[in-house]
Amino acid sequence: xxxxxxxxxxxxxxxxxxxxxxxxxxxxxxxxxxxxxxxxxxxxxxxxxxxxxxxxxxxxxxxxxxxxxxxxxxxxxxxxxxxxxxxxxxxxxxxxxxxxxxxxxxxxxxxxxxxxxxxxxxxxxxxxxxxxxxxxxxxxxxxxxxxxxxxxxxxxxxxxxxxxxxxxxxxxxxxxxxxxxxxxxxxxxxxxxxxxxxxxxxxxxxxxxxxxxxxxxxxxxxxxxxxxxxxxxxxxxxxxxxxxxxxxxxxxxxxxxxxxxxxxxxxxxxxxxxxxxxxxxxxxxxxxxxxxxxxxxxx
Amino acid sequence: xxxxxxxxxxxxxxxxxxxxxxxxxxxxxxxxxxxxxxxxxxxxxxxxxxxxxxxxxxxxxxxxxxxxxxxxxxxxxxxxxxxxxxxxxxxxxxxxxxxxxxxxxxxxxxxxxxxxxxxxxxxxxxxxxxxxxxxxxxxxxxxxxxxxxxxxxxxxxxxxxxxxxxxxxxxxxxxxxxxxxxxxxxxxxxxxxxxxxxxxxxxxxxxxxxxxxxxxxxxxxxxxxxxxxxxxxxxxxxxxxxxxxx
Numbered sequence: 001x002x003x004x005x006x007x008x009x010x011x012x013x014x015x016x017x018x019x020x021x022x023x024x025x026x027x028x029x030x031x032x033x034x035x036x037x038x039x040x041x042x043x044x045x046x047x048x049x050x051x052x053x054x055x056x057x058x059x060x061x062x063x064x065x066x067x068x069x070x071x072x073x074x075x076x077x078x079x080x081x082x083x084x085x086x087x088x089x090x091x092x093x094x095x096x097x098x099x100x101x102x103x104x105x106x107x108x109x110x111x112x113x114x115x116x117x118x119x120x121x122x123x124x125x126x127x128x129x130x131x132x133x134x135x136x137x138x139x140x141x142x143x144x145x146x147x148x149x150x151x152x153x154x155x156x157x158x159x160x161x162x163x164x165x166x167x168x169x170x171x172x173x174x175x176x177x178x179x180x181x182x183x184x185x186x187x188x189x190x191x192x193x194x195x196x197x198x199x200x201x202x203x204x205x206x207x208x209x210x211x212x213x214x215x216x217x218x219x220x221x222x223x224x225x226x227x228x229x230x231x232x233x234x235x236x237x238x239x240x241x242x243x244x245x246x247x248x249x250x251x252x253x254x255x256x257x258x259x260x261x262x263x264x265x266x267x268x269x270x271x272x273x274x275x276x277x278x279x280x281x282x283x284x285x286x287x288x289x290x291x292x293x294x295x296x297x298x299x
Numbered sequence: 300x301x302x303x304x305x306x307x308x309x310x311x312x313x314x315x316x317x318x319x320x321x322x323x324x325x326x327x328x329x330x331x332x333x334x335x336x337x338x339x340x341x342x343x344x345x346x347x348x349x350x351x352x353x354x355x356x357x358x359x360x361x362x363x364x365x366x367x368x369x370x371x372x373x374x375x376x377x378x379x380x381x382x383x384x385x386x387x388x389x390x391x392x393x394x395x396x397x398x399x400x401x402x403x404x405x406x407x408x409x410x411x412x413x414x415x416x417x418x419x420x421x422x423x424x425x426x427x428x429x430x431x432x433x434x435x436x437x438x439x440x441x442x443x444x445x446x447x448x449x450x451x452x453x454x455x456x457x458x459x460x461x462x463x464x465x466x467x468x469x470x471x472x473x474x475x476x477x478x479x480x481x482x483x484x485x486x487x488x489x490x491x492x493x494x495x496x497x498x499x500x501x502x503x504x505x506x507x508x509x510x511x512x513x514x515x516x517x518x519x520x521x522x523x524x525x526x527x528x529x530x531x532x533x534x535x536x537x538x539x540x541x542x543x544x545x
Contacts, residue, residue, distance in 0.1 A: 061389065061479075
């Protein structure tokens, strides 16, 4: 019972660390590939914990276990003896929902923004789990080590998220615009061969500019799969490759190579006075845009 | 497909070697950390000294107030006599069988649970209680005066070793269900009282505690009342209106 509960808590906390770790150190990116599978496993472990609790703590009595869960402790108005189980029920409901909608079918059905917003509720689940575990740990004198673990884990998870947010904020300063509305990105040397540069737009969207074989192209930075940061990806086989799950897009039209059908918005680029300039108005997804040759660069 | 040494693609045939090494190290360190945590947390839990020690058959006089007790006559290991709490299986008391045999000598059979100076017999269903044809003699209760004691209200079965943990907030709902079902309620003191760490709870008149006690189960509380000794067990006749959380 306790082992499954502790395990689910640690697994959930580890899952939440993967995102900011990958943001701070790209070597953690491979862990992103299996984050969803890990999440489903966490949900199963949490469910096992809950079934043991129902079977032991709420079982063997004249009262139905589910009825007992809701009625055995109703002291919601005070901290001492608070029915901490409700935090666990809340977290389990979220974890079960996220596990059930983890398949790509739901991602396509709900659309990436809605699916992403739904799956951000993992933070509500984690907060509830912290409350669930902390209430038990801090009210039992023999649970000193668990109290230390809960506090340490909470500091690590929150600390990593704050660090990652600070790192993102630093790189999110919009570039200055020219008189005709184009954005001055900087000299072509800012974009290394085979790499991308993320350019934040005034409307909070991001554009990824890539240099491939001496020519520059710009596509939307958010991957159509899960909004992964394409600008942090690489060019593999002539296509931009997402660092999160390896989805690929052609540079000149933002379309995934056949048989895939995903399409991204493309953007116009130009070179003026030795500087890359970007038109912040997106083209419809899949629109062909001739790449801009960088002067002096080998093809 | 061309890949770079530091760029991982999940569908690629092979992960770049430096990345694979790094991820293997991270996974290995996480597993070692998890094992260390498991050992630390496992050792720190309230394993207690209690456990189900096996089947037992005992003879004595059955008393039902405040809860069913088997008053076993003194012997070499219990020179004061021995009071054993009785409960049924699951979160149940011994039920109407206890009322029928109250005050009579009986033989009780079931699973014995021990934790420190607390003994509880989980009476076997059907034929776990059998009347005996012998005189019903018990020694009188010895008053030990009025006490104000800090501790936690638990059910005598889980705290004796049936559940782990058998006390604290985690166990609050279970303890409430046990006590509601007729399992004897005990008071686990923060410091020993007359060498005992457990007291059987009663109301001021020696009857079962009032239902309002359930609000205080598994919380740190201070109780006040008269303590008396029955054989080797202390019974706390609590002045319930004065009970408060700490």
